[in-house]
Amino acid sequence: MTNPSHPIANQPDSQVKPTWLQPLLMLAPAGVWLALLLVVPTLLIFELSLVPGIRPGQVVNPSGLDNYLRIVQPDYFPVLGRSLFFSIGTTLACLILGFPVAYWIALKVPHRWQNLVLLGFVLPLWTSSLLRSYAWITILRPTGVLNTILSKIGIPPLDILNRESAVLIGMTYSMLPYMVLILYAALEKLDRQLLEAASDLGATPPQAFWKVTVPQSLTGIAAGSLLVFITSMGDFVNPEILGGASSMTVARLIYNQFLGATQNWGFGSALSMVLILVVSIAIALLLKYGDRSAAGGV
Amino acid sequence: MIGLPAHFSRRSLTRRQILQTSAAIASGMVLSGCGWTLAEVRPALSKGNKDDLSIYTWESYIDPQLTETFHTQTGINITADIYDSNETMLATFQTGKGAIYSVIYPSDYKVAEMIEKKLLSQLDHSRISGLENLLPEFQNSVYDPGNQHSVPISWGTTGLIYNTDALNPGPEDWQDLWQMQQPLNRKMTLLADVREVMGATLKSLGHSYNSTNPTEIKQAYEKLVQLKPAVTTFTTDAWRDRLLAGDLLLSMAYSADAVRLIQENPDAKLRYVIPRSGTSLWSDTMVIPTTSPNPDAAYAWINFMMQPSVAADVTQRLFFATPNQAAYDQLPAPLRNNRSLFPSDEVIKACERIIPLDAKVTELYDQYWTKLTSG
Numbered sequence: 001m002t003n004p005s006h007p008i009a010n011q012p013d014s015q016v017k018p019t020w021l022q023p024l025l026m027l028a029p030a031g032v033w034l035a036l037l038l039v040v041p042t043l044l045i046f047e048l049s050l051v052p053g054i055r056p057g058q059v060v061n062p063s064g065l066d067n068y069l070r071i072v073q074p075d076y077f078p079v080l081g082r083s084l085f086f087s088i089g090t091t092l093a094c095l096i097l098g099f100p101v102a103y104w105i106a107l108k109v110p111h112r113w114q115n116l117v118l119l120g121f122v123l124p125l126w127t128s129s130l131l132r133s134y135a136w137i138t139i140l141r142p143t144g145v146l147n148t149i150l151s152k153i154g155i156p157p158l159d160i161l162n163r164e165s166a167v168l169i170g171m172t173y174s175m176l177p178y179m180v181l182i183l184y185a186a187l188e189k190l191d192r193q194l195l196e197a198a199s200d201l202g203a204t205p206p207q208a209f210w211k212v213t214v215p216q217s218l219t220g221i222a223a224g225s226l227l228v229f230i231t232s233m234g235d236f237v238n239p240e241i242l243g244g245a246s247s248m249t250v251a252r253l254i255y256n257q258f259l260g261a262t263q264n265w266g267f268g269s270a271l272s273m274v275l276i277l278v279v280s281i282a283i284a285l286l287l288k289y290g291d292r293s294a295a296g297g298v
Numbered sequence: 299m300i301g302l303p304a305h306f307s308r309r310s311l312t313r314r315q316i317l318q319t320s321a322a323i324a325s326g327m328v329l330s331g332c333g334w335t336l337a338e339v340r341p342a343l344s345k346g347n348k349d350d351l352s353i354y355t356w357e358s359y360i361d362p363q364l365t366e367t368f369h370t371q372t373g374i375n376i377t378a379d380i381y382d383s384n385e386t387m388l389a390t391f392q393t394g395k396g397a398i399y400s401v402i403y404p405s406d407y408k409v410a411e412m413i414e415k416k417l418l419s420q421l422d423h424s425r426i427s428g429l430e431n432l433l434p435e436f437q438n439s440v441y442d443p444g445n446q447h448s449v450p451i452s453w454g455t456t457g458l459i460y461n462t463d464a465l466n467p468g469p470e471d472w473q474d475l476w477q478m479q480q481p482l483n484r485k486m487t488l489l490a491d492v493r494e495v496m497g498a499t500l501k502s503l504g505h506s507y508n509s510t511n512p513t514e515i516k517q518a519y520e521k522l523v524q525l526k527p528a529v530t531t532f533t534t535d536a537w538r539d540r541l542l543a544g545d546l547l548l549s550m551a552y553s554a555d556a557v558r559l560i561q562e563n564p565d566a567k568l569r570y571v572i573p574r575s576g577t578s579l580w581s582d583t584m585v586i587p588t589t590s591p592n593p594d595a596a597y598a599w600i601n602f603m604m605q606p607s608v609a610a611d612v613t614q615r616l617f618f619a620t621p622n623q624a625a626y627d628q629l630p631a632p633l634r635n636n637r638s639l640f641p642s643d644e645v646i647k648a649c650e651r652i653i654p655l656d657a658k659v660t661e662l663y664d665q666y667w668t669k670l671t672s673g
Contacts, residue, residue: 053657053661055657056392057415075665075668075669076668076672078672078673079668079672082672137536141540141543141545142545143543143544143545144545159484161530162484162530162531241536243531244529244530244531245526245529245530245531245532245670245671246526246671246672246673247531247671248668248671248672253668256664256667256668258389259383259385259386259389260385260492260664261385261492261493261660261663261664262657262660262661262663262664263385264657264661264664
């Protein structure tokens with residue numbers, strides 16, 4: 001019995017190639033970029049993190065998890081705790097401050113003004129973050145702008161600078177535009193007919209807000225919160241400039257390991273890997289629960 | 299911040315330089331045995347234009363007037379990059395960017411480290427005039443005996459600058475900080491430098507600034523914990539405005555910074571004091587890295603800075619103490635007798651240079667520092 005000729009056998013090779021590989025040429029530059037500047041360095045940092053106490057000039061000879069074991073010493077819990085405190089605090093503050101603003105822009109501001117108002121909100125991002133942190137010193141210091149105003153209206157001065165509150169203020173100010181942008185993107189798609197229906201069916205405005213608006217914007221809230229949290233975890237500038245005598249965070253500790261006196265790049269790398277891990281978990285949550293289109297809109 | 303005159307150019311990498319830099323970075327990962335060597339990057343050798351000189355220095359050591367005078371005298375253009383800590387300098391230098399610099403200004407202990415790493419070229423003393431003008435203790439230092447690799451440009455102490463209106467009498471010694479916690483409460487800053495802060499505390503306990511004894515180091519940490527509630531923050535730079543405004547009453551500072559602030563603000567009631575029981579003595583130097591693209595211009599610069607008139611002029615304008623006896627003699631009497639800038643021999647005797655400690659002790663210092671700043 002002869003084999004019936006296969007209809008595909010005669011067709012040119014190119015058509016057999018899976019379609020997902022076709023844009024390979026266009027993706028290659030970005031792929032090389034990612035591989036060389038993200039994947040390879042991350043792998044190198046991972047390798048360094050396995051060498052206890054390595055300093056520049058020494059041979060990289062991975063030998064175990066000593067650096068990671070050192071992180072779980074109780075000495076470093078306060079550092080991780082403070083980083084989490086700053087990040088979670090900033091996230092909550094941004095959410096509480098950002099939601100009304102995004103709501104107002106998305107639902108109350110006339111459509112043709114929306115972009116302008118949004119632009120106004122993003123404008124601070126165009127200046128250097130370092131400069132914005134220094135501006136807060138001028139505002140918050142004991143004889144600064146804030147206390148001058150307070151004393152004019154008869155309120156006793158506030159000692160905020162170089163305390164945790166100053167760091168939270170600085171970080172919230174830095175991150176707020178991101179939160180507003182993402183929440184705006186989510187709220188803009190809100191189905192207003194549902195709000196009308198809720199009101200027709202006897203829901204009070206607060207009830208309608210909690211039962212209709214919030215559930216619909218939940219993905220935006222998740223995306224905004226996680227983005228703010230991720231960015232805050234790595235923030236070095238605000239704790240460094242606005243923080244006080246007790247403002248050691250993971251990012252500052254990493255800086256100290258690489259550029260401080262110890263030059264312990266191994267421990268610094270292990271700390272970096274832990275930070276990358278925490279952020280990766282947050283990103284995984286973002287992909288699962290966040291509104292991807294909202295996150296992509298930034 | 300320094301203004302950039304016309305012949306200052308913002309450094310932009312040419313394609314050749316980028317290739318060299320990437321080659322240098324790649325060469326940093328030298329395979330050796332079973333692993334690779336970390337970041338022991340030798341900046342790639344590059345040939346510089348003989349009329350261009352790149353300097354890597356501290357913010358307060360160079361200003362347009364200085365570079366213009368040099369340009370008039372020699373026709374060489376200066377490009378200056380600024381760093382704010384020795385560690386940043388070395389890290390930047392080793393990532394391959396160092397290839398562009400012909401003169402660098404490391405501090406004493408960093409000179410020793412850079413000599414050990416074979417990054418510095420041996421100076422040809424026949425090409426430098428005026429070495430004999432240096433004060434005797436700077437001709438034969440512990441970090442670089444015989445100035446084989448470095449020429450000292452300035453020296454100073456670490457001390458306390460305070461508001462004389464608010465603190466009267468003011469502190470005279472480190473120990474006084476603990477006694478004055480009440481008036482100083484959250485109106486005091488210490489340096490953001492583990493060795494300086496721990497060293498000062500060790501000194502207040504009667505130990506060496508460079509103690510390697512774990513018990514003594516622990517004792518110092520515990521003493522610092524008591525002082526911490528009164529400390530606003532640890533900072534090396536961000537105290538000036540706030541001290542002038544009265545937000546701060548006292549800051550631990552380097553003499554050069556403190557004297558400059560006092561001289562530039564004669565109306566402010568500020569005083570710099572060198573603690574009685576002793577403090578750290580530092581000096582900054584000029585070195586020529588082995589990778590220098592333009593050693594001739596580097597020697598020209600060092601010779602220029604060694605001229606007594608230039609050194610005296612710089613001391614008067616930028617307020618750092620010159621180790622150059624001939625320049626010192628040319629200074630006006632008030633500056634010459636400024637005991638903050640030029641302390642007496644007796645005070646100097648009580649001081650110590652910060653010396654590099656081995657990795658294990660450095661690690662111990664760092665652990666206590668992390669505990670201190672996170673607790």
